[in-house]
Structure formats: C-alpha cells, structure tokens
Amino acid sequence: MGITKTDFMRGMQCPKMLWLDKHKPQMRLIPPEIQARLDAGNAFGDRAMGMFGPYEEMTVYRKGTRIPDKKRMAERTREHLQKGTEVICEAAFIYYNHYCAADILRKTETGYDLYEVKNAPEVHEQFIRDAGFQYYLITRCGIRIGKAFIVIHGPDEANPFVPVEVTEAVKEYARVVDAHIWELNRMQKEREEVQVEMGGQCSNPYECWYMDYCRGTRKEPEQITFGI
Numbered sequence: 001m002g003i004t005k006t007d008f009m010r011g012m013q014c015p016k017m018l019w020l021d022k023h024k025p026q027m028r029l030i031p032p033e034i035q036a037r038l039d040a041g042n043a044f045g046d047r048a049m050g051m052f053g054p055y056e057e058m059t060v061y062r063k064g065t066r067i068p069d070k071k072r073m074a075e076r077t078r079e080h081l082q083k084g085t086e087v088i089c090e091a092a093f094i095y096y097n098h099y100c101a102a103d104i105l106r107k108t109e110t111g112y113d114l115y116e117v118k119n120a121p122e123v124h125e126q127f128i129r130d131a132g133f134q135y136y137l138i139t140r141c142g143i144r145i146g147k148a149f150i151v152i153h154g155p156d157e158a159n160p161f162v163p164v165e166v167t168e169a170v171k172e173y174a175r176v177v178d179a180h181i182w183e184l185n186r187m188q189k190e191r192e193e194v195q196v197e198m199g200g201q202c203s204n205p206y207e208c209w210y211m212d213y214c215r216g217t218r219k220e221p222e223q224i225t226f227g228i
C-alpha cells in the first residue's frame, strides 16, 4: 500500500513518525484520553452517515476480522458511483496504491460533493488538510467533486451536523498533497530509521505518541539471542 490520509498527515508532521508507524508501531504509546477522543469521533461519524437520509455504506471487512478490506471497498465504491447512488458513505479510493475513504459523498448534477465529518465545534486547519488529501485522491480517480464541506458538531444535539463549505482551501491543499505524497511514500519504505531531532513538531498539531521512544526512555524489547 502507498500513503493513506493518516500516513500523509503524520508524515507531514514528522517524517520519523510515519517511518516509526511502518517499522516500529509497537513503540508508540497512545494516551487513553486520545483513544477516547478517537472513539467519540468515530461514533459521531457513524451517526452523521444518515444526515442526508438513506445511504449506502462501503465498509467491507476482511473475512473473520475487523480490518477494512480496502480493495473490496474501492471496488464497491466504483460500482455505486457507476450506478449513481445518491449518498455514499466511507467511499474508498485507491490511486497508485495511495488510499482514502471519504466520510460522505453526495450526488449533485455534475458529480459529487465531499463531506468530511469532525466531532468538533469549529473548523481547524488540520480538517481542511484531511479533506484536501481526499479531494486530491478522489479527483485523481476521475470523480468530479463540486464542493467540499467539513461537517462540525453544532450546539443542537437533536440535529448536530453543521456543514461548513471549504472548497477553495481544500483545492489549495490538494496541491500540497501532490508535492509531497511521492516523497513520503519513498521515505516510509527506507530500511534505515529516519533521523529527526525532537522539536516543535513533536506536539504540533498533535502530541506525538513516540516521545518516550525518541527521548530514549522507552526501549525496544531486548532481542533474544541463542547460543550456537
């Protein structure tokens, strides 16, 4: 697989973070409050799927697991795009092995609009980047995207889904994606550990889960050696 949306965002924050994700994921420490926030975000995203009424969800898991089958999801998405399905959730796309799944695609007269759902009260720059990555991949797959929206969590709990249009900013970030995606893909496959000094990037925009590893306070498990 090439670069996913998460890979791209993490690699842009710090190349070493992406490299560690691929080669030493056992060295990360995800704080429980972050995990709880991720879970709440997923639950909000699941609820948002019905915000436009009936929808088709593209999620397919590998047999006997909860691991998404990305290839099958992309095939299923292609089938629904060809059929002209009105609302497609978790719409998956693969372009030169790079991958993304869009929260919601909604059919328009000329193509589809893109909706990225975030469990937050306002739009942050990072959300636009997420949507920009998706815009890049989806349009490279030949799908015409008209408008792009971030769906934020509004104050009305009975109807909390508030779309904010961010089309121009998303298109602009798609150019940044094109400028970096190929280099990040090459870098993540390097055999030697990528070296980056700790600095401001370790907590901006997100707290890095490898801090203890990079500080040297979290060691890799001792390798077991056998006598000859």
Ligand code: SF4
Binding pocket: 013, 014, 015, 016, 017, 020, 196, 197, 198, 199, 201, 202, 203, 208, 209, 210, 211, 214
């Ligand atoms: S702790 Fe800092 S230097 Fe180490 S991987 Fe994370 S962001 Fe990069």
